[in-house]
Structure formats: C-alpha cells, structure tokens
Amino acid sequence: AMFGFLSLAIACAAALALLPTILRLVRGKIDYSGKHFLITGGSQGIGLAMAIELARKGANITILARTESKLRTAQEEIRKAVRAPSQVVNIASADVSDFAAVRRAVEAAEAAAGPIFGLIANAGSSVPGYFLEQDVGVFEQQMRGNYLGAVHVAKAVAPGMTQRRAGQIVIVASAAAVISFIGYSAYAPTKWALRGFADALRNELCGFGVTVHIAYPPDTATPGFDKENEGKPAECAAFSAAVGGKPFSPEAVAKSAIDGLQQGLYHLPSPDFLQNRLVDTMAGVSPRNNAVVEWALMPLLCAVEWAMRHLVDFYGARYGAKAKRA
DSSP states (O other): OHHHHHHHHHHHHHHHHHHHHHHHHHHOOOOOTTOEEEEETTTSHHHHHHHHHHHHTTOEEEEEESOHHHHHHHHHHHHTTOSSTTOOEEEEEOOTTOHHHHHHHHHHHHHHHOSOOEEEEOOOOOOOBOTTTSOHHHHHHHIIIIIIHHHHHHHHHHHHHHHHTOEEEEEEOOGGGTOOOTTBTTTHHHHHHHHHHHHHHHHHHGGGTEEEEEEOOOSBOSHHHHHHHHTOOHHHHHHHHHHHOSOBOHHHHHHHHHHHHHHTOSEEOOSOHHHHHHHHHTOTTSOOSOHHHHHHHHHHHHHHHHHHHHHHHHHHHHHHHHHHHO
C-alpha cells in the first residue's frame, strides 16, 4: 500500500511538473505581427540583434540608446530585416539612468508607433576590476546604469501595459547573475539585483495579463564585451575562458532569448547549455522551464557546481598569492 501511494505521489508530481510544458505546446508561440517593442541598448550588440530578430517576426520596433549616430545606423540594419513594408522602425535617444528622459522617450515612442506591447530592458555595461582597487564611484555608476536603468524603463511602460491588460517585459541580466567571481564585485551585484526585481515584478503583474521574463546572456562578441575585456583582471579573464570558451554571437544569443519569449518562458534560454542548467538550479520558487529534466539532472549539476566553485577559488587564491609576493 505504501509503495502504491508513493508511486501515485511521484506520478502526480511529474504530471504537475509537465503541465506548464504541455500548456505551452497547446498555446503555441505568440504572434508578434504588428506588436510594438521598445529595446533599450538597441543600437548595438545583443539589443540590436534582438531588435532584428523581432523585426523578422513582424514587430514594430523602437530602439533606445544614448548616441544618435549609432541609433541611425542600427535603424537602417533593422529596416533591412522587416517582414512587411508597413512595419515601423523608430529610434529614441535617452540615458536610461535619467528617469524623466526615459519617460519622455516612452511617451514619444508610443505616440509615433502605438502602445508598447514588449519591453526589452537591455541597456547596461560592465566595468570589471579588483574590489580593493576600484573606486566606490564605479559601484554607484554600475548600479545606476544596470539596475536603476531597467527599473526606469519598466516604470515608464508598466502602467500602460497593466491598463491594457497585455504586455511582456524582459529584464536582461547576465551570466554574472548566475555565478559571480573575482573581478565582478561592481558588476555582478547589479545583475543579481535584476533577478530579484524580475521575480518580484513577475509576481506583482501576473494578475494584469502582463508577463515578465529574465535573460542571462553569456559572454557575447559585442562592442561592450570588447571594452569590458580591456580592463578585466587576469584571473577573471582566465576563469571566463576556462568555463565559457569562445564568446557567442549576438545573433545566437538573441535568437535563443526571443524564441523562449515567444513560448512564454520566464527564464529565457541562451545558447550556452551548461549555463542554462545552472540557471535551472537557481530557479527557487520561480517558474521552471522543464522541471522533470531539472530534477533528473540535479545530482550531476551539484557535482558540476562543486567543481566550478573549486576552480574559481583557485583563481581567487592565485590573486591573493600574487598580491602577497608584491
């Protein structure tokens, strides 16, 4: 009798875990034809690649960034990708750390291309360095640009979405929101903050028909990544190369995320298989992409995480030994 009860309990748990996947298959992918998307940091890199991917799916696009010359170049690239001549591709110049400027840009974008259905909060930067050497101003700048920048654009678009009872908000975090190590003490906390923000916002808006999603781009070959590498500590670069290898293309990162978004996934996948599995282990009480697979792989993933922790500590200890010799 006890064996039968346990078997029934396991079967019920598996069925419940599979239910979200079944519902996604039944619903199919969201049609973005005619939907208006605002992408911050959309003039280059991952933001531009996401804008192009959405344009190919029929969406109207507004890209927001600080430099107008880069915006106009990106605008022409996106226009080449549109599926229909009627699609709108607009630009908006603003600094996401300035809430008043962001709000004005959102109002202008909606006046020109209609209500915003989707927000991709992608703007941000990485300034790596040793904690003992970086000025406290770097920490403040990183939090303003990476965390508050996303809060500002979400704050500007969410009221309209909740009134219309429709919309998608994508918070673009980073692989550094999954694993943090030497060199990222200023950058990684801003991305961990975005995970907490996304979790809270997802729960708060779920009754309004507005969905919230979070992406974790791995190392990606972008101008921002090139600039990051200029000042990256040796130990930080060595560990990243050891576990990540060659950076992914912006196009591959964008396609993985947008495909996941169309399916309604909360944790948007990246092209990095191992990183996706590490995200699985951090899901907590948030929606899971495929709970049965996650449960089956958990023992192996625990071993992988144990090994990664020892590897990253090797590089941390090496830095300390080097400083002692100096």
